[in-house]
Amino acid sequence: MKIVHYEEIEAKNFDSDLARGVTGRVLIGSADGAENFCMRLFTIEPGGFSPRHSHPWEHEIFFHVGHGAVWDGEGWTVVGPGVAVFVPPGVEHQVKNAGHVPLAFACLIPKGAPEL
């Protein structure tokens, strides 16, 4: 059994032309023997955002701390701690920090999708 706080795992920085202030960590993945789906933890700094994109696999997201907004292809919805988001395959999406503290959320993907 693996038991880990996400801050114990080294973060990968995703800053680019398409993303700002984003870090990602694999909390539970294939290296742990998780064969069916993978749990990642992302943080986004105030003013930051993830890429606006779509892909053939789904996301199951759980917002842990901070306040953000989610783009669904047509508009933004404000989200905060305790909110779950299901992004079906092929749906355009983006997450941004809409608050003043770091935004942190778990984002899970099925096997076969890139873990990070």
Place this chain on the structure above:
Amino acid sequence: MKIVHYEEIEAKNFDSDLARGVTGRVLIGSADGAENFCMRLFTIEPGGFSPRHSHPWEHEIFFHVGHGAVWDGEGWTVVGPGVAVFVPPGVEHQVKNAGHVPLAFACLIPKGAPEL
């Protein structure tokens, strides 16, 4: 895209001889079109606990609020907000509330396992 706070979803109570103070909700499941894995949200009241059991499917757990402890078949590990737990298939496990406020955690399972 489904966007929902867990408190918007009706909770199922799991009190029995084996569990105390436990509620469960399906946040993202097959009814939403999630074909590969399912996100549930459990709460455990202070003094409460989930069943001590094992089963042939894995759990990927993310602790959201409160303080608890996880049984791994040999002992207890204290957990709190931001902790992820991977329970491999077949490993005995139990979660209890070790604090003074409700414990809330997301617990994900692969397709084929009972959603709740």
